[in-house]
Amino acid sequence: MKRQGGFTLIELVVVIVILGILAVTAAPKFMNLQNDARKASLEGLKGSIQGAAGIVYGKAAIKGLESVDASKADAGKKPNVDGIDITFGYPVATSAALGAAVNGLGSDWTCQNAASSDPAAIQCSFKNNTEWTANKGCYVQYQQAKSASEAASTTVVVTGSSCK
Template identity: 30%
Template sequence: MKAKGFTLIELAIVIVIIGILVAIAVPRFVDLSDQANQANVDATAASVRSAYAIATVEAGGVPNCNQILGKLDGGSVSAGIWTSTDGKTTVTCTAGTPGSLTVSRGGKTATLNYNIKP
């Protein structure tokens, strides 16, 4: 009767193939989190642009940080910083001519420069 099963060499080859597949797949998954953070920053920056436009119209001119950040949904404002509900995305407002609104999440940032009253 002939023995059934895998030889040690066959098992070693399967393990090597699995290792190669993992080595290819893992960097792609790591890159996805960076892409997700960048997409979140870009989406929040678009919301900040809209918030600035709305605050400008409501203020009848150049708005201040509280007027701009108060227009952003899904978070809270404290001391010129808006923080998302999950605590991972922030928008920092700096007054000036031009002032800046900096969006950050996971090491990714976007800065928007507008005139902002103190």
């Protein structure tokens, strides 16, 4: 009689155990993809805001408006570039100014004044983000320029459970 070739029960159990160990070690890496995507989206928004601010600054410099303080300008003569209100050459920290500078900001993101005491900052996050306090949520904070020697800055804040 011819002996049949095949796997023994022990060999099958060993293979199943090895696959189980691999699944346990690899699964956590793939479970956090949604949060990683949120963080990457915020980094993309940060880059968009920085790029737009740089372009606006370049246009302001061409017009000689890079050192004009919007808070000291007359009400009818606020400096702007292509309809974007500026201060020291950079967009002011308002939804309207950033929305005019960054394409798609109003359709995909929502912005509001920063929770901090600084009125020259604005936070932008996903339209469905409900965690807006300074200690929660995930958002991009844009800080308008404070002087001709201090440029505008943009930071990503990731502290809430929706981004971790």
